[in-house]
Amino acid sequence: MIFVSWAARPKLLTRAATACLLCGLAACASLPPSPVATTTSPLGLYVDCRGQAAASPTVILESGAFGTSADWDFVLADLAKGGRVCAYDRGGVGASPPRAGDQSVTAIAHELAGLLDRLGETGPVILVGHSNGALYIETFAALWPNRVAGLVYVNGVTSNDLDDPALLRYLADERRLSDLAVDAADLGLAPLGASAMVKAEGLQGEAAARKVAALTDLRSLRVARDEDRAIVPGLTVTREVGGSPPAIPTVVIVGTTRPDIFSSKAWRAAEIVPAQRARRSWILDALGATHVSPLARDRAWIVAAVDWLRSLNEGEGARGAPGAAAFPQGASR
Numbered sequence: 001m002i003f004v005s006w007a008a009r010p011k012l013l014t015r016a017a018t019a020c021l022l023c024g025l026a027a028c029a030s031l032p033p034s035p036v037a038t039t040t041s042p043l044g045l046y047v048d049c050r051g052q053a054a055a056s057p058t059v060i061l062e063s064g065a066f067g068t069s070a071d072w073d074f075v076l077a078d079l080a081k082g083g084r085v086c087a088y089d090r091g092g093v094g095a096s097p098p099r100a101g102d103q104s105v106t107a108i109a110h111e112l113a114g115l116l117d118r119l120g121e122t123g124p125v126i127l128v129g130h131s132n133g134a135l136y137i138e139t140f141a142a143l144w145p146n147r148v149a150g151l152v153y154v155n156g157v158t159s160n161d162l163d164d165p166a167l168l169r170y171l172a173d174e175r176r177l178s179d180l181a182v183d184a185a186d187l188g189l190a191p192l193g194a195s196a197m198v199k200a201e202g203l204q205g206e207a208a209a210r211k212v213a214a215l216t217d218l219r220s221l222r223v224a225r226d227e228d229r230a231i232v233p234g235l236t237v238t239r240e241v242g243g244s245p246p247a248i249p250t251v252v253i254v255g256t257t258r259p260d261i262f263s264s265k266a267w268r269a270a271e272i273v274p275a276q277r278a279r280r281s282w283i284l285d286a287l288g289a290t291h292v293s294p295l296a297r298d299r300a301w302i303v304a305a306v307d308w309l310r311s312l313n314e315g316e317g318a319r320g321a322p323g324a325a326a327f328p329q330g331a332s333r
Contacts (some may be wrong), residue, residue, distance in 0.1 A: 046095035047311030051080030056310035061087035064131025068094035073207035092223035094214040105234035124149035159239040160273040177230040244274035251305035255289030
């Protein structure tokens with residue numbers, strides 16, 4: 001999912017504005033993150049792992065369209081306080097070399113499986129997927145449910161979008177915006193967009209440098225565009241392999257600044273389906289959050305979701321989702 005407010009869909013976008021599509025328009029926090037412990041896996045993918053292995057499962061963060069591990073800098077710092085957490089750059093995106101194969105959702109799921117093997121993650125992990133990243137973790141969970149201890153979908157694209165023609169139209173529009181994003185880079189506008197993103201998210205130091213590098217590298221941008229083109233066909237593929245497994249505890253975070261408009265209602269209806277199917281679930285309506293602000297300013301939603309899933313795996317939380325007092329803000333359904 002491209003990082004653009006749903007309320008802005010009807011507006012025509014100029015090529016100059018497309019530079020900002022590469023990064024999104026969230027007003028995010030600027031607190032300095034904790035020290036980074038970065039590794040490169042034997043697979044060659046760039047991986048940013050922080051925190052110490054604990055009784056609770058390792059958390060894996062999956063980025064959305066045109067996203068990299070740099071976008072998770074603040075979330076990584078917060079989650080590392082409770083255990084091991086890793087974000088990575090998919091093959092061909094950011095600091096990772098190209099993957100051998102296509103950009104399909106199943107290819108990305110297999111890439112993640114190989115990465116977990118090489119990181120020594122033999123037990124189930126908690127997967128957090130933002131935007132298009134939600135479809136990747138849904139696909140992974142459908143293929144290897146025994147490797148997943150919990151799922152967090154953050155403003156996620158999932159196979160349930162197939163049931164609403166309006167959402168399919170939105171996603172088709174976004175494929176065209178992905179093409180425009182690469183066109184903007186060809187026109188020399190990528191540095192402008194990259195600088196705007198770093199400033200908006202408050203990224204600093206190495207994370208800021210990696211974000212700028214990813215958004216000004218035509219190779220990386222073209223792979224990200226091709227990944228985005230594969231999302232709509234991937235909806236059917238993911239549904240055919242079973243979709244989000246009901247047996248896996250699931251949290252859905254729905255961020256919106258305009259819950260009253262048609263597009264917000266349509267997206268929410270599709271986004272909450274995995275939680276409605278799951279035997280243990282928590283739906284968090286992050287009112288006031290933008291599409292990307294849960295990665296930074298509003299990251300308390302993700303922290304709360306992961307904390308709950310960690311507690312389930314530590315033998316706590318047997319009576320279900322936390323009560324209202326545990327919410328960062330807003331309400332659970």
